[in-house]
Amino acid sequence: MNKTLIATAVLLAAGSLSTQAMARDTINIVGSSTVFPFSTAVAETFGRTMGFKTPKVESTGTGGGMKLFCAGVGVDHPDITNASRRMKASEFENCQKAGAKEITEVKIGFDGIAIANSKKAPQLDLTLKDIFLALAKDVPDASGKFVPNPNKTWKDVNSDLPDAKIEVLGPPPTSGTRDAFVELAMEGGCNSIPEIKALKKSDEKMHKAVCGGIREDGAYIEAGENDNLIVQKLASNKNALGIFGYSFLDQNTDKVQGSKIDGVEPTYETISDGSYPVSRSIYFYVKNAHVGTIPGIKQFVAEFTSDKAWGPEGYLADKGLISLPDAERASVAKSAQALEPMSKPE
Amino acid sequence: MNNLDASTPGAPPRHAIDIVNASLKRRYARESRFRLVGLIAVILGLAFVVLLFADIVSKGYTAFQQTYIRLPIALTLEGIDPAGTPDAQALANADYMAPIKAALRQTFPEVTERRELRLLNSMVSVGAADLLREQVMDNPSLIGTTQEIWVLADDDIDMLVKGTIDRDIAQGDRRVKDDMLGWVDRLEKQGRIEKRFNTIFFTHGTSREPELAGIAGALMGSFYTLLLTLALSFPIGVGAALYLEEFAPKNRWTDLIEVNINNLAAVPSIVFGLLGLAVFIGFFGIPRSTPLVAALVMTLMTLPTIIIASRVSLKSVPPSIREAALGVGASPLQTQFHHVLPLALPGMLTGAIIGMARALGESAPLLMIGMIAFIVDVPGGFTDPATVLPVQIYLWADSPERGFVERTSAAIMVLLAFLFLMNLAAVLLRRKFERRW
Known part of the structure; x- marks a missing residue:
């Protein structure tokens, strides 16, 4: 038993190692979990229709x-x-130091972050300031001094809002969605308060800490990286709000509704034209040095930037991608397909 | 005694049996309390297991069925002559979506508007064309004929037929529009919609479309990983145990090694992942996301378990066996391999199987070595990119599409079934081969 096992192990290992060629024939893609659903959809279609192996994402x-x-x-x-x-x-x-001199930057589209609650509860109309005051760790009191956030209900934050306990389910600090939420919603909100805005000039470190600090007294509940879980919890608790990517809102419109932010509802159109404030651009980067060595990179970029993929009617839109405006899409597609290297970002 | 009585007049004489009798009630009560608490603990534990299983099964059993739509498809393919013998390349490249779309239009002739047509076409999965291609390639004589063919439905239709989508809420909030509801009802009335066994789930790799997603890729990834893990860790583990138990001198060094092995068994698995990333990928340059590197990491993880189990089963072999073998002139090596090892092997195998079961369910160390990846192609060897079952479950649980909820639970059921089988094998092996002295 033992001998046969060892023998087969050695044989199998030797066999598999010898077939492992030095060259690689699948494209390797790494990176953001936000872009993952789109990248995988393109990879699958690319593998199915173009005659190359399906890229590994x-x-x-x-x-x-x-x-x-x-x-x-x-x-x-x-x-x-x-x-x-x-x-x-x-x-x-x-990248430059490691020899990857030429990198092509491709802006794919936008990703909105929704603040949503159950369909059974009324839709909320929040401002960025409300969000900051509800979720910040420290807020300025009447005299301008920073105190731990005293707001317990939404009514405490803004008298127009319902008298319901602040209970927000959101991603943990390790998540990119959380980073984006802090950057777009919290910082936007805290800069609308003059005392904090003034702080940016006098004490930038303090400003950053105040704007980025999310309360830890139980009003903000870290619900894990799984956005599906947040949606499920919202469906069963109508007082709670949840923070997650727009694609999950899009897939679950029968259970949850997005809150208006600064009067704008999170929809495809409002995120695309930039009027919805909590949205960000998403990208992918191509290492030009690998084009030609690894088969199919050029074709993959072409597939990603074709209108049947990333256009407003394309299959990525079904997955929740918000397309770039037509003119920008055309120009990005052109430079992407020509693999024009980017210059150093600021 | 007399003195005692005198000092407390009127007190009853105290005998040992009285003290026992007085405390008996309390002691019985204590025992029955303890039994009750134990029973409650067992019932609670079982209740949670039942709850967990019920939840998973109730969510997941629907995934073993998949909705298909029967359509009269006229298999006239553009550029392919039905009379001649078409060559394989042309057959593979033909557009199989066109006949499916034509069949849909023919079934619903009143749909003419472009937007409506798009909606109609979206009832069929994007993978339906590939499945039709396979059918035609298997049987080229179908070309030119009109066949009633079951085509794969889109995941939204699947969810609707399975009752996951609520028909009563407003159209705007529903993923399936009113027009589609009407079409599905009509198809159902004509017997053109059917839920059939979901073979795709067991034969395909993953996909972004729930109806095309299967666990074959992850299953093969797990298989290759476990096979190599077993092939590496079992001989090394048994060898180490044999040496440490039977041959090694007992000194400070072997004590240190023993303590370390016991400590390693308790090291969190993610640490092995980090080690694998640094050593196997960083230093030896083994490709990421392959069963090879996963198996090496899993080997490190399962080795302590196997060594400890093997040493225990070596210890349980009576010394008389060794003495008898040595007495009739066997060399120490012969003694071990001819007499001790065969008797200890069942216990070692049990330990190995339990270690393998742990490796099968493990995902944390694989996070570090690139196994959290979207890999469509079913791996065919140890150096092909692959994922494993627990990772596939994690990835599906994270997908927004509604159809993945049931598939996640179904994949958990498959994983649990394999874990159960492995543990059962361990129990049976022990029952069958274990010797008691």
């Missing part, structure tokens, strides 16, 4: 993806990385 988070992507050039390193924010200057420099 890993969900590593934007930062983790950048780290892998900029680690070097060669078959051991990924060809494409997805990002829910622009590449940072420091990341670009890392």
Whole structure:
């Protein structure tokens, strides 16, 4: 028994290692979990229709993806990385140092972050300031001094809002959605308060801490990375609000409704034209040095940037992607398909 | 005694049996309380298991069925002559969506507007064309004929037929529009909609479309990973146990090793993932997301379990066996391999199977080595990119489409079934081969 096991193990290992060629024939994609659903949809269609192998898409988070992507050039390193924010200057420099000189940046579209509650409850109309006052760790009191957030109900925040307990289910700090929420909603809200806005000039560190701090007294509940879970919990608790990506709102419109923010409801149109305030652009980056070595990269980019994929009627729209406006889409597609390298981001 | 009586006059004489009798009631009560608490603990534990299983099964059993729509499809393919013998390449490249769309239009002739047509076409899965292609390639004589063919329905239709989508809420809040409801009802009345066994779930890799998503890829990934893990960890584990137990001198070094092995068994699995990332991927350059690297990490993780189990079962072999073998002139190596090892093997195998079951359910260390990936193609070897079952469950649980909710639960059922089978195998092996002295 033992001998046969060892023998088969050695044989199998030897067999599989020898077939492992030095070259790689599948595209490797890493990066943001926000872009993951779109990237995988394109990868699958690409594999099914174009005659190449289906690319491997890993969900590593934007930062983790950048780290892998900029680690070097060669078959051991990924060809494409997805990002829910622009590449940072420091990341670009890392790429340059590692030899990945030419990188093509492709802006795919927008991702909205919805603040939603159960259909059984009335739709809320929030402002960014309301969101900040409801969820911040410290808020200024009447005299301008920072005190731990005293607001217990939405009525405490804004007298127009219902007298319901503040109970918000949202992603934990490790999530990209949380980062974006803090950056877009919380910072937007805190800058609408003059005392805090003034702080930005005098004490930037303090300003950042105040704007980015989310309360830890139970009003904000970290519900894990799983947006489906948040939707399920909202359906069973009509007092709670949840924070998650627009695609989950789109798939669950029978159970939950998005709150209006600054009077704008999260819909495809409002996120696309930029009037919905809590939305961000999403990207992917291509390592030009790999084009030609790894088969199919050019065709993959072409598939991603074709209107049947990322257009307003395309299959990515069904997955919740919000397309770029027509003119921008055309120009990005053109430069992406020509693999024009990006310049250093600011 | 007399003194005592004198000092407390009127007090009854105290005998040991009286003290016992007085406390008896309390002691019985204490025992029955303890039994009750134990029983409650067992019932609670069982209740939670039943609840968990009921929840998973009630959510997941529907995934084993999939909705199909029967359509009269005229298999006239553009560019392919029904009379001649078409070559395989042309057959593979033909547009199979066109005949399906034509059949839909023919079934609902009143639908003419472009937007409505798009809606009509969306009732059929985007993968239906591929399935039709397979059918035609298997049987090219179908070309030119009109066949009643069951085509795969879209996941929204599937959810509607399975009753997951509420028909009573306003159209705007529903993923299936009123027009579609009418079409589905009509198809149902004509017997053109049927739920059939979901073979795709067991034969396909993952997909972004719930109706096309299957666990075959993850299952094969788990299979390759476990096979290699077993092939590596069992011989190494048994060898280490044999040496440490039977041959190694007992000194401070072997004590240190023993303590370390016991400690390693309790190390959180994510740590092995980090180690694997640094050593196997970073240093040895083994490709990410492959069963090979996963198996190496799992081997590190399961080794302590196997070594400990193997040492225990070696210890349980009576010394008389060894003495008898040595007495008739067997060498120490012969003693071990001819006499001790065969007797200890069932216990070792049990330990190995339990270690494998743990490896099957493990996902944390795989996070670090690139197994959280979308991989459509079913892996065919140890160096193909792959995921494993627990990771597939994690990825599906995170997908927004409603159809993945039931598929997640179904995948959990499959994983649990395999875990159950492995544990059952361990129990049976132990029953069958275990010897008591």
